[in-house]
Amino acid sequence: MEPVLQALANGVIIGAIVALTAVGLSLIYSILDLTNFAHGDTVTVGAYAALAVNIAWGVSPWVGVLVGMLVGAVISVVLEVVLWSKLRRSGADRVTLIVVSIGLALFLRNLIIFIYGTSSVSYQVPVEQALLLGPVMLTPQQIQVTAAAALAALAVHLILQYTTIGKAMRALADNMDLAWVSGVNVDNVILWTWVLGGLLAAGGGALYAFTRPINPNLGWFLLLPMFAAIILGGIGNAYGAMLGGLLIGVTQELSALVIPNHYKLAVGYAVMIAILFLLPRGLLGKEELT
């Protein structure tokens, strides 16, 4: 087993998950000017929903993933209808939205703790033997997870490029005023953006649960890499979020070869700071007026 390639492989796996979960965060950020600190907890909700059906009803964890995605989408839509649209209508400023999202994050996270406690949980699946594939060792599950993530990324690409709603999303993310003027049904697009973001975030969480035991802080700890991914990839660009996610994941895992493992998170942070200093608009972003 080759340590660098192994780290690379692990990085791609975690990076793919960050990439998926970051897409929703990025789209919401650019379309609604909302930095949603509760996004991480949508990820956690998805993971726990998947685990719940798997453990309680014994269904396959992959069914759990689908259930998780559904739950994520539903929660996102409900929150949009009940909370976010209200705040937008009353002209809440960016800071108010951020504080609300933090309150929401606290609420969701502790709701999960309330129901499931704080100890770690995993899917109830037979333990799988890691396979030696050339220079790296991977379990079949890890391969499946990566494949699923890749499939999801492809789906996102197809949606954004070839569906009306997807194109509208990109248009709104790019330039809200212009898209509005050209007759796009903004409220509709916003709703579907939440759906997509919720599906991806929750799905990402459910996939993540394959890779290691999870606890209620899962999403909160993924939030920083997600933000790093978006900033690295460029604000307002869903593809940037995906590219950024992959790069962050890989960088973090590779860095673990040289720095102590528990500082992996700091690497994503360092990358983010470096980008903000050197190239604030990110790799694929446009010039932003500060």
Place this chain on the structure above:
Amino acid sequence: MSLNGSNEPLLQADGFSKEFDGFYAVRDVSLEICPGEIVGLIGPNGAGKTTVFNLLSGLLRPSAGRAWFSGRRIDGLRPYQVARLGMIRTFQLSRVLSRLSVADNLHLAAAGQGREGLLDNLLVPGQVRRHEARARERATHLLTYFGLDKMADEYAGSLSGGQRKLLEMARALMPGARMLLLDEPMAGVNPALKETLLEYIADLRKQQGLTFFIIEHDLDMITALCDRVLVMAGGTVIAAGDPQEVKRHPDVVDSYLGVVS
């Protein structure tokens, strides 16, 4: 040519351009304004007039071109640096500081930025108080002139649209300005007050040698007040000269499509 006879321009721009992803909001704009001049800037919406102001005042970085104020390079400077040199601007949609009082809005514009520093306020509060008192006098004078004195201690956010315009104007006129960039100062102001403002601007030029660069749609005002007019359309300057000449210029008539009276 300016009133004090000097030919040295106060404001100069050379080849100013601003490009956004291939679209040129402003392309190759050059201008010169001498001390004591009142110059108008007119043109249809979207012609790039406010963008020129943004470039001059440092809110935007030019993609190309250079500018000088009082002999100093100003392109690339931050807004606060340009303001400290004495070039003050107002905004098209008046931006008052809503949750501060009307008086505070003016105090913030007073010259002598040094009295707002951290160390000053920690160590020499007496001096700060004296400076405040002087600024208060000036502020009261301006507020009275614009009829806002009764609102001095009210939140600026409770002012009506027209009153905000006046506050913005008053703010620009607190001491320290050498040149004012006014972005549609007359929009939303009632006709009687317009006359007063016109006189006030002319007065300031005569008595204090203040220089004005004014974006306006009100062509009567432009004709009455300005020594010179620049006309912009599609990001470039298409005509320049004295107001009467410019009104008759074929390009100007075209670009306004009959709006010119």
Place this chain on the structure above:
Amino acid sequence: MNLLSYLLGFATNLVIFALFSLGLNLQFGHTGLINFGHVAFMGVGAYTMVIIVLSGAPLWLAMLVAVITAGAFGLLIGLPVIRLRDDYLAIVTIGFAEIIRMVLNNESWLTRGPQGMFGFPVPFENLGLSPLGHRALFLAWVLLTAGLVFWLVNRLTGSPWGRVLKAIREDETVASSLGKNTVAYKLQALVIGAMIAGLAGVQLALFLRYINPRNFMPLTTFVAWLIMIMGGVGRNWGVVIGSMIYFGLNAATQQFMARGLGPLTGGQVGALRMMLVGLILVLLMLYRPQGILGRKEEMTLES
């Protein structure tokens, strides 16, 4: 522990936390800076003081260095992002707090890791006072220092300097167009707020006589946010009121944390409490963003 001793301790904790929140209020309430990692400055203050005093330096020096170090960290994390939009600062401060926590937990050679640090000298311990007397004197000391800081902050925020901060909070572009070097002012507010949090950390360490990384979790930051918003954003005395409400309710429900409530376990009660914190934050922003001391008109003014 008798009632008086408990009350003295309760009051001390309250004042320390009010001070902590005051620092945040200067950054956010007055200047509009979104700091979601405030607890890190407290941790830096606490640990720096303990580390230095344990190495033999006099207490007053350790305290001074601790407060300055906290301020230095404020400058450090502010510099890269202060020119960018406010949400970048929010993200960066969260990361910063996480990293500090990681360092506190893992760099045992410096911080003794999860074990924590204790055995350091505290003020007034050599005066031969009874434990109760010591508590009372310590409270007086905390009140005095906090009172001093409050007075100073009040003076500053009511001064022309404070007015510039408010202008920046309202509309940074306008403030800049009026000749204010907004970057400098924002950094000043950030650093001073961090120093105040550092002082709160120092006092906390001296109060508890034992610190470990679990004293400085993200939760603390968000409780400070709640306190600040409840009391009234931008109102300096609001943090005192907010503190009283929060810690009052906290104390009232404390027993349920340990013993549980009906069918709920202690852990669940704890989670329920945090759910309430989150919920109240959301409700406050929806229905009473001005808090207790704020004025409603301020929230409904159109900018």
